[in-house]
Amino acid sequence: MPDSSPSRGPADPAALIVRAAAGDEGAWRDLIALYGRRVYAMARSRCRRDDLAEEITQSVFVTVAGQLSTGSYSERGRFESWLFRVTMNRVRDEVRRRQRHAAPTDALRIGQSVEAPVTMASTAQDDLEALREAMGTLADADRDVVELRHHAGLSFKQIAETLDEPIGTILARHHRALRKLKETIEQLRETVRRLQ
């Protein structure tokens, strides 16, 4: 009978994955502790709804657990790339599904890329909220890199594996995205200064 208690000591993801695949619930609990909020942050950034983000996160972990339990995944040091590829696919599916059924006024709530509203900038007290809105101006490919880098916490090499792109392309996209975000935020601040 697998141990159902959480494991102690430093978590080695590779060992945890092997144990979880063997049905060790403690190892699975540790994997969730390691990656649960990172997956959640990815989903939350794109869909911008707590309940939907948790639903997507739950779905991702159910999928991963099923794959581990059936032996469909073999640990070769690429668990994080696989995990977040599953996450991205699930987020995209959900965003597409919501866009098909959502009213036009729900655009901001389902991750559509829209220009940040001036009214938000003029009243925003939180730089994070401004940055969150500016994320909506990024192209999807650039936004993927930003979210995998900052929300999921992957290295550029892992992002390249996840997106199956050369690492040079990933670095260029990240640089372009940061530049775009910086320009958007400066424009918003300038707009606020003019309005004041």
Place this chain on the structure above:
Amino acid sequence: MTHNPDNRETSPETPADLIEVAGGLDRLAHAERQSADAGLESRLFAGSRDALGIHAGETLKFPRSANSRAWRLAASFALLVGGTAVAFWAASRQSPPPASSQRLASQSQDSPLDVETIRDELEDFLTAAESIDVGEIAASPEETGSFWGDDVPSFMEDSM
């Protein structure tokens, strides 16, 4: 294996003029992670444990509903009725026939004794029939002058 977000602002991949934006993204990501309701990990574990536990040989549990209960009852009833019918059929093939059936079967069979008896009774009947004077019986009123002939009943004599 895992990336340390705390060191990202000094990461060589990030240009110096964009460090502020990168730091803001790290703070935004942290805020997104913390925006989940308390107990996220417990809910994720509870929701995905079954998917992992299948491999560990745990019993599969299917949610019961009123619909599935009705189906189970219907299936049980059908099995009961079918089983009873088969049992009756099998028993009827193996047990001896009832006494009434035996009597009917014996009556339908021609035994030598019965034929002999019927023959004797038939001969007695024919002998008795030959002894009857059929001429008197067959005589018409025209021949006798009266239907009753000479033997007119006494109660008829008054009316004649």
